[in-house]
Amino acid sequence: AIVIGGLAVSQTGTQAAIAKLPAEVTLAFAPQGNSIGRWMQAARQSGHEIVMQVPLEPFDYPNVNPGRNTLTVSASPDENLKSLHWALSRTTNYTGVMNYMGARFSADASAMDPFMAELGKRGLAYIDDGSSSRSVAPDLALKDGVPFVAGDMAIDAVQDRGEILKKLDSLEATARAKGSAVGIGSAFDITVDTVTSWIAEAKKRGIEIVPISAVAIDPQKG
Numbered sequence: 001a002i003v004i005g006g007l008a009v010s011q012t013g014t015q016a017a018i019a020k021l022p023a024e025v026t027l028a029f030a031p032q033g034n035s036i037g038r039w040m041q042a043a044r045q046s047g048h049e050i051v052m053q054v055p056l057e058p059f060d061y062p063n064v065n066p067g068r069n070t071l072t073v074s075a076s077p078d079e080n081l082k083s084l085h086w087a088l089s090r091t092t093n094y095t096g097v098m099n100y101m102g103a104r105f106s107a108d109a110s111a112m113d114p115f116m117a118e119l120g121k122r123g124l125a126y127i128d129d130g131s132s133s134r135s136v137a138p139d140l141a142l143k144d145g146v147p148f149v150a151g152d153m154a155i156d157a158v159q160d161r162g163e164i165l166k167k168l169d170s171l172e173a174t175a176r177a178k179g180s181a182v183g184i185g186s187a188f189d190i191t192v193d194t195v196t197s198w199i200a201e202a203k204k205r206g207i208e209i210v211p212i213s214a215v216a217i218d219p220q221k222g
């Protein structure tokens with residue numbers, strides 16, 4: 001599964017991502033973006049599964065700032081749920097949420113617990129982008145009955161076609177070894193173009209690209 005995030009931030013970038021990426025690629029929307037409802041409809045019409053990105057507190061906050069209505073460890077559960085509801089209200093038809101940053105927040109069980117419980121109540125999945133090894137999300141997802149999946153690697157930390165292809169090949173090796181793999185990227189032109197051409201070749205090698213929900217572990221189903 002491949003998730004491309006940051007949609008709705010750049011109008012031209014979003015349009016290109018929806019038009020070019022194969023329908024099996026999952027698209028993640030940034031809550032600070034513009035015209036999210038319109039882009040969501042375009043993405044769904046093109047066959048993409050969508051997720052909502054939620055800004056969570058990173059280390060070095062607020063020097064490193066994920067954007068307005070960031071959920072923080074110092075905020076009360078009510079304040080954080082208000083921020084979560086704001087992000088969730090930005091559009092509809094998403095199957096789950098994915099963290100945007102959040103290394104500090106996702107390592108703090110007391111902050112994450114009300115957040116995960118709310119996702120459980122709403123029947124939403126949680127996609128952990130895999131950037132923090134200290135995330136308590138896997139345990140809380142199990143406790144709160146939240147379908148869960150963690151990214152195996154960021155595919156475009158270096159925005160260079162050759163480097164992105166290396167990551168995608170590595171992702172393919174992981175999938176062959178363990179049955180599935182999840183790559184997380186952003187809607188940069190170079191990422192969209194590289195992923196699109198790589199998928200066409202990967203399919204010829206018998207690699208199946210699936211929506212993110214297809215690889216999530218659902219605790220409700222055992």
